[in-house]
Amino acid sequence: MSAWQLYALSGLAWFGVGMWGLFAHAHWVRKILAVNVAGSGLFLVLAALARRATTPAPDPVPHALVLTGIVVGISATALALSVARRLAEVEATARLDEDATHEPAAPPAGADARAGGDAAPPPAGGGAPP
Amino acid sequence: MSAGLAIDAALALVLPVLAWAVVATPDLRKAIVLFMALGLVAALAWARLAAPDIALVEAAIGTGVTGALLMSCVPWAESLTPASRRARADLALAGALAVVACLGWAIRALPEAGPGLTPAVLGALEVSGVEHPVTAVLLNYRSYDTLLEIVVLVAAAIGIDAVLPDDDARRRLAPPARSLVGVLSHLLVPGAVLVAGFLVWKGAHAPGGAFQAGAVLAAGGILLLFARRLRPVPFAARALRGALLAGPLLFLGVAVAPLVRGGRLLELPVAWAGVLILAIETVLVVTIAIVLLMFFPARVLASSRAPAATVEDPP
Structure with a gap:
């Protein structure tokens, strides 16, 4: 097995681990972290493929593609993190509102359904621990 | 071996x-x-x-x-409760294996060895204006990649500003005072500026270039931000918008200019290629560094009333 095949296999496994993390985690930030892991694994695959070239220096085109990918990757990561933060804030606010409305009276389940019209839509079972 | x-x-x-x-x-x-x-x-x-x-x-x-x-x-992510719908571990494993199998099959289908694009890249290196093949690919042969990549960066910065919360919430996102010792930034930031300049100059004939330089410059800025030595500017500031757009606009200008003379989009004149690439890269360093800095919400501390921002001297 040549060196590039070794690194391509390694990158493939690395990418697979990242994809598994993306699918298996429910936490947004963990998902974003997993996407970054998968992306780096894919970069290793591309850099390994660049080494297939029979010329002494590796193929520069995949290298340039990886450089572009890294920068696009951090742009997407930063945007995704700020959207996740905003969502977390909105959800926290909604939960606080809910607590403020429901805590003093501790209404029965039926009251929830009736109050559902005017309150913010509850985050589909978000409060219920698994 | x-x-x-x-x-x-x-x-x-x-x-x-x-x-x-x-x-x-x-x-x-x-x-x-x-x-x-x-x-x-x-x-x-x-x-x-x-x-x-x-x-x-x-x-x-x-x-x-x-x-x-x-x-x-x-700080905010740790308190985040995961979404109610729990991912199924077996489905996640199956999905990951399926994607990996597709990629592995694609790699196996590639030819074992060959010259690749290296001869084509090296063959045109003389007229590219630079001596480093990767820089030639990024700023000349495939410069539309880099142009669009800069647009992606700026778009991300705009998107991040759009989802930033109101002022009160912004203040909570700021790093705690004295989270980094100011002395550290005094030592490292001049070095970062120096290294950034070196990298962008070096990029013409050796590994280096606008992205490396921009990242190093941004690292210095992030250090200053966390040490509260840098007073960040609000997105609305004209100077910030100007600096942010300088890179993409110069790049676009260079890209479109050949069309006027009957050339093709992004075609660099051989005699001017070296100078144009260095000019684009130098301006891009500033744009990249600013965008990377804007990815950190602490920068919004700058906006109008931010009393905590001045707390930086140790007691």
């Missing part, structure tokens, strides 16, 4: 295991530290694959800036 192969084998084994540790560690803080460790070990792999450009950018942006960005999210 056998020693080299042993290193290759060890790296090839360690990298996926470290990646697994990042994904599987329950503690978010530990996972992020492991992610940065993964990036640094990977730098060895880039070196073994003769990819110094990737090593520089991946270490500076992919590991350094991304790691700092993730770390700055820990």
Whole structure:
């Protein structure tokens, strides 16, 4: 097995681990972290493929593609993190509102359904621990 | 050769295991530290694959800036309750295996060895204006990649500003006062500026270039931001918008100019290619550094009334 095949296999496994993390985690930030892991694994695959070239220096085109990918990757990561933060804030606010409305009276389940019209839509079972 | 192969084998084994540790560690803080460790070990792999450009950018942006960005999210992310719908572990495994199988099949379908695009790249290097093949690909042969990439960066910065919360919430996102010792920034920031200048100059004939330089410059800025030495500017400031747009606009100008003379889009005149590439790269360094800085919400401290921002001297 040549060196590039070794690194391509390694990158493939690395990418697979990242994809598994993306699918298996429910936490947004963990998902974003997993996407970054998968992306780096894919970069290793591309850099390994660049080494297939029979010329002494590796193929520069995949290298340039990886450089572009890294920068696009951090742009997407930063945007995704700020959207996740905003969502977390909105959800926290909604939960606080809910607590403020429901805590003093501790209404029965039926009251929830009736109050559902005017309150913010509850985050589909978000409060219920698994 | 056998020693080299042993290193290759060890790296090839360690990298996926470290990646697994990042994904599987329950503690978010530990996972992020492991992610940065993964990036640094990977730098060895880039070196073994003769990819110094990737090593520089991946270490500076992919590991350094991304790691700092993730770390700055820990305070709110740790209190975040996961979505109610729990992912099924077996489905996740099946999905990951399916994607990996597709990619593996695609790699197997590639020809075993060949000259690739190297002869074409080296053959035109004389008229590209630079001597480093990767810079020639990025700023001349495939410069539309780089042009669109800058647009993606600026679009991300605009998007991030759009979802930023109101002023009160912004203040809560600011790093705690004296989170970094100011002396450290005094020592490191001049070095960062120097290294950035060196990298962009060096990019014409050796590994280096606008992205490496921009990342190093941004790292200095992030340090100043966290040490509260830098008073960030609000997005509405004209100077910030001007600096942000300078890179893309200059690049677009250079891209469109040949059309007027009857040339093709992004066609660089041979005599001017070197100067134009250096000019584009230098302006891009500023744009890239500003955008990377804007990825950190602490910068919004700048806006109007931010009394805490002046607290920087130790008692």
